[in-house]
Amino acid sequence: MMNPNVYRWCAVPQCTNTSKKTPKKLFIQVPRKANIRNAWLTLARRDTSNTGLKSILYFCEDHFDLPNDMENYMRYCVMGAAARIRMKPGCIPNKYECQTDKRKCTSNITKRPAVKKQRMMLKKECEKDLTETTSTKELETIETKPNISSESSVQLGNMKAFTTVLLCVGTLSLASSAPAGHKHSPQRAEYNYEYDNKAAAPREQQESASHYDAYIQDVQTAASGGNTAKKGYSQGSGLRTIAVGSANQAKTALGNQQAAAYQAAYVAKNTLAQSAAQSSATAQAALAGKQVILSGLEQQxxxxxxxxxxxxxxxxxxxxxxxxxAQAAQQAMHQVNVIQAALNAAQATSENANEAASQAAGELGAQTAMVGAARQRLQTLQEQLKGVRIDFEATQAAARKAQAAAQQAQANAAEAAAKAAAAGLAAGQQNKDASHEGSNSYEDYKQAPEQNSQEYYQTDFQN
Incomplete structure (x- = not known):
């Protein structure tokens, strides 16, 4: 247990905790091992050059994580005190809230793998890929629209081409005055294109060609003087030539129309093929982008x-x-229960001991009072005995004196009686002598008891 009489103060700069100001806080002594001591002082931003290894320094509990850094923390919490503070090996102070300009240090906790960092990076990459996917879709939408517009423009161009061809054919049919023998003119060679679908000509064009052939035959029959000629027309006039030329031109235009249709179809198909190639390239680019996104997503x-x-x-x-x-908590709870039971038993024993001590104290007080009374009584009796003994001795001395005086008086009386009996007739002289002797004997008697009493007292005191 920490000695409360020893003054302790926290060696961390800007920390004002002391054993006098904060007596309920724990103060942990800084280890004297050089590397650990320098590490603690460096973390606390304290100059290590001015501090010796033999100097005693303390850090208060505010700079530690006691539940994780203190070995006997459970005992300290349960009992409210600890005989000795035991810190775990390798623990360091990691809290410096008193130093506002310093970031909190971290203890030697085993670092977790950088899974969370990887997860955050993956999240950012996913967000980036989603953004790129959205932009790619927008680009595809934008690219699709021009394709659609290009297809529509191609269709419009094809319509314009057909219209232009028809106008050209009409112009040629009106302006050309070539004879009928020129039906195999070089103009047919201009449109001599080979197509895969040449055998698949439209049915309407075949019907038109047969119609024009029948018309030409009718015109030739009329020009040769057939029976069907009408009156009022001269035979061999220029109308026949015009009619035949017009028919030949119409037939040539009909043949050229099919060639122009093939050419227009080729142009349209070529344009559509180029558009399809561009669309395919765009699709390939989109596929490559999707492949990159797919690879990225698969990697993610x-x-x-x-x-x-x-x-x-x-x-x-x-x-x-x-x-x-949980197991440690259960064990700790079991230990707490055991300690609580022991504490209850100790409290009961303490209460019984206190009660017995109070009873013993009462008995001690009563016995002390009785001893005092007995001593007082003994002292009183001793004083009484002393007085009685003195009185007894005085009485005994007086009794002895009285006995001695009585014996002396008896002896004197016997002696006086003997002398009186032996005396003769000379009573007068003898009486005088007897009285004189009696006075002398009385004086001797007076002196004798005094001497006897002095001898008695001397003998008594000597004894």
Whole structure:
């Protein structure tokens, strides 16, 4: 247990805790091992050059995580005190809230793997990929619209081409005056294109060609003087030539129309093929982008699976740690119950001992009073005995004196009686002599008791 009479103060700069100001706080002594001591003082931002290894320094409990840094913290919490503060090996002070301009230091806690950092990076990459996907979709939408517009423009161009061809054919049919023998003119060679779909000509064009052939035959029959000629027309006039030329031109225009249709179809198909190639290139680019996004997402999924496995492993570790903590808590609770039972028994024993002590104290007081009374009585009796003994001795001395006086008186009386009996007739002279002797004997008697009493007292005191 910490000695409350020893003054302690926290060696951390800007910390004002002392054993006098904050007596309920714990003060941990700084180790004297050089490397640990320098580490503590460096973390506390204290100059190590001015501090010797033999000097005693303390850090208060505000700079530690006592539940994790103190070995006997449970005993300290249960009992309210500890005989000796035992810190865990390797613990360092990691709290410096008193120093407002310093960031909190971290203790030597085992760092977790950078799974969370990887997870944050994966999250950012996913967000970036989603943004790129959105922008790619917008670009595809923008690119699709021009394709649609290009297709519509191609269709419009095809319509314009057909219209232009028809106008050209009409102009040629009106302006051309070539003879009928020129039906195999070089103009047919201009449109001599080979197509895969040449055999698949439209049915309407075949019907038109047969109609024009029948018309030409009718005109030739009329020009040769057939029976069907009408009156009022001269035979061999220029109308026949015009009619035949017009018919030939119409037939040539009809043949050229099919060639122009093939050419227009080729132009349209070529334009559509180029558009399809561009669309295919765009689709390939989009596919490549999608492939990159897919690869990125697959990599992210793999990383996420790895992160999930790490998190699951950490979850299992956390579960095991929680189970161990629960078991430790149960053991601690059991120990607390045992300590509480022992404390209750100790309190009961203490109460019984206090009661017995109070009873013993009462008995001690009563016995002390009785002893005092007995001593007082003994002293009184001794004083009474002393007085009675003195009186007894005085009485005994007086009795002895009286006995001696009585014996002396008896002796004197016997002697006087003997002398009186032996005396003769000479009573007068003898009486005088007897009285004189009696006075002398009386004086002797007076002196004798005094001497006897003095001898008695001397003998008594000597005894």
């Amino acid at each position: 999924v793999r990383d996420a699976k790895v992160g999930l496995q790490g998190e699951e492993m950490q979850l299992q570790q956390a579960k095991r740690a929680a189970q161990a903590a």
